[in-house]
Amino acid sequence: MKLVTCGLPYANGKAHIGHLRTYIPADVYVRYLRMLGEDVIFVCGSDCHGTPIVVNAEKEGMTPKEFVEKYHEHFKNVLKAVGVDFDFYGKTAEEYHHEMTREIVRRMIDGGYIYPAEVELAYCTRCDRFLPDRYVEGICPYCGAMARGDECDQGCGKHLEPGEIKDPRCKICGNPASFRKQKHYFFKLTAFKEFLTQYLENLKATENALNYAKEWVKNLRDWCITRDLEWGVRFPGDERFVVYVWVDAPIGYISFTKKACENRCDWEAIWKRGEAEIIHFIGLDIVYHHCIFWPAMLKAANFSLPTAIVASGMVKVEGKTFSKSRGYVVWVEEDYLKQGFNPDYLRYYILSYTSHQKDLNFSWRIFKDKVNNELLATFGNFLYRVLHFSWKNFGEVEMEVDDEVIVKIKETREKIIDALNKWEFKMVCDAFMELAAFGNSYFQSEKPWDLIKQDKNAARKVISNSLQLAKALMIFAYPVMPESMKKVAKALELDLTSCSLDDAAKIDEKMKVRKPDLPFEKIDEKVIESLERMMENRFKEAEKKVETKEEEIGLEDFKKLDIRVGRVLKAEKVQKSKKLLKLEVDVGNEVRQIVAGIAENYEPEELVGKSVVVLVNIKPTRIMGLESRGMLLAADVDGKAVLLMPERDVEAGTKIK
Numbered sequence: 001m002k003l004v005t006c007g008l009p010y011a012n013g014k015a016h017i018g019h020l021r022t023y024i025p026a027d028v029y030v031r032y033l034r035m036l037g038e039d040v041i042f043v044c045g046s047d048c049h050g051t052p053i054v055v056n057a058e059k060e061g062m063t064p065k066e067f068v069e070k071y072h073e074h075f076k077n078v079l080k081a082v083g084v085d086f087d088f089y090g091k092t093a094e095e096y097h098h099e100m101t102r103e104i105v106r107r108m109i110d111g112g113y114i115y116p117a118e119v120e121l122a123y124c125t126r127c128d129r130f131l132p133d134r135y136v137e138g139i140c141p142y143c144g145a146m147a148r149g150d151e152c153d154q155g156c157g158k159h160l161e162p163g164e165i166k167d168p169r170c171k172i173c174g175n176p177a178s179f180r181k182q183k184h185y186f187f188k189l190t191a192f193k194e195f196l197t198q199y200l201e202n203l204k205a206t207e208n209a210l211n212y213a214k215e216w217v218k219n220l221r222d223w224c225i226t227r228d229l230e231w232g233v234r235f236p237g238d239e240r241f242v243v244y245v246w247v248d249a250p251i252g253y254i255s256f257t258k259k260a261c262e263n264r265c266d267w268e269a270i271w272k273r274g275e276a277e278i279i280h281f282i283g284l285d286i287v288y289h290h291c292i293f294w295p296a297m298l299k300a301a302n303f304s305l306p307t308a309i310v311a312s313g314m315v316k317v318e319g320k321t322f323s324k325s326r327g328y329v330v331w332v333e334e335d336y337l338k339q340g341f342n343p344d345y346l347r348y349y350i351l352s353y354t355s356h357q358k359d360l361n362f363s364w365r366i367f368k369d370k371v372n373n374e375l376l377a378t379f380g381n382f383l384y385r386v387l388h389f390s391w392k393n394f395g396e397v398e399m400e401v402d403d404e405v406i407v408k409i410k411e412t413r414e415k416i417i418d419a420l421n422k423w424e425f426k427m428v429c430d431a432f433m434e435l436a437a438f439g440n441s442y443f444q445s446e447k448p449w450d451l452i453k454q455d456k457n458a459a460r461k462v463i464s465n466s467l468q469l470a471k472a473l474m475i476f477a478y479p480v481m482p483e484s485m486k487k488v489a490k491a492l493e494l495d496l497t498s499c500s501l502d503d504a505a506k507i508d509e510k511m512k513v514r515k516p517d518l519p520f521e522k523i524d525e526k527v528i529e530s531l532e533r534m535m536e537n538r539f540k541e542a543e544k545k546v547e548t549k550e551e552e553i554g555l556e557d558f559k560k561l562d563i564r565v566g567r568v569l570k571a572e573k574v575q576k577s578k579k580l581l582k583l584e585v586d587v588g589n590e591v592r593q594i595v596a597g598i599a600e601n602y603e604p605e606e607l608v609g610k611s612v613v614v615l616v617n618i619k620p621t622r623i624m625g626l627e628s629r630g631m632l633l634a635a636d637v638d639g640k641a642v643l644l645m646p647e648r649d650v651e652a653g654t655k656i657k
Ligand SMILES: [Zn+2]
Pocket: 140, 141, 142, 143, 144, 145, 147, 152, 155, 156, 157, 158
């Protein structure tokens, strides 16, 4: 048995082409394995925890639960639409996943691999809170690049332990952070150095992953696995904390397997007794977590180890390094699916562009060329001509296939299997495209349309060979382009869902041919031009945004701000907070609840009845669980707020211009 998994998409944004670089090859791999008679389970799910989700949910005025649900549904639908067919697609916010995580962490504790220690953690005195992971930004201590609290994402790619980052700043308010001591829990990663070194020696993995991992294993440090957050899986050794998101995310592979196995197989045979191959498809950016943290955790908990790690290369867009903020991104739903393009074209593009380990460049022009010149002109052209000619002139063909043709088909099958064993999906596509080219030149040189006028039996032999090749092509290309192949296979009444790769070389006594459908449609130059324009505008807009960050603004920008005089009706301290006051402020047409960090300078009583200045149309946010709708304007005096007030008393709601 084999278990295939994909790195969990983070439920924090929309699906883009970079995601598909992992999911589509994994899906294609699973489909081929099944056509080779293998019993395969294929699982994935949304990663729902961690600080970015909490930060972004706060920004959008949603709870983390609502926020992850939105993106979970999005990923589920998009993956289905591009034909990625998981046996189970779960999410880590579910109770069953929390239970599984707690069981595994408990086993790590029982094994003596987790210990408490005091650490110096980034703390924001203005927000009055610790700043875990992405709540803090600063400078990477290793390479000097701008980094997030737990990862040097723009520079050297290293995982950063809490407290390591230099010049930390609070992500919420921008204030320089200070450090405070807090007790946390550590996983003894250093105890696994010998085990990991040995494990990596024997691991089947793509070179790109192994090269990194073998370097990293030389310098291990113990790993802080708890976080001071509300959202996440409670740490079973100390319920005040949740576990770090990179502890619970990979455990999703196990909890989702258990779900997929219900009434079908025994998940413990896979994950506790080592009776299955476990193959992880991941992106190159999460090699550390899968080749270092994950096997050490599994070893500590006495679970089965992954047998293979398949890492894909990165993605470029129109030749530029993928970057959402710079606009070098292709959104799967709005840029691709909503154009009405066949999802199989994108599957073929991603598989056939380059080696799985190399960088893939997505460009709309290459996309058009691949569809029109490769899929239509070679592959589709052969299928359609053969089927159409057979249907028109024979309807039913008594089969008589040359040995040479069968040999060619068997060779193609071997090439495909060989390429799959190396996770080289471009070679898989090359193999069936080569067979299609062979079919085309055979059909063209034998000229059955002339032959049939003189010798119908000779023409039948040519058609018989061609039909065998057509059937083989449908079977071989089915995992890459399932919907298109199903459509064209209707002409042969061939049910591809029950075909094995061996069926490609099996000769039927007779083949019935019905009127065929065109498998592919030509991509229009005008459509591509408009998509290229759309991309250029996106790049330009992103550039403008970067440029205008610190620049002057026009009056029209200022006019977007709705600033008014407000009157404080009520004021009280926020419990457990030294800095925050909760106010009710009349802003003219309504009374708003506003939470402000001014408790150190103002007593609640002295504010009631006062006029203040309020930015009314700022997005609502939640601070310590309280809704805040509006922002009081204040002068920042060494981090302390001094409120702005009108020079004489004016009515609440008066606009400020
Ligand atoms: Zn770095």
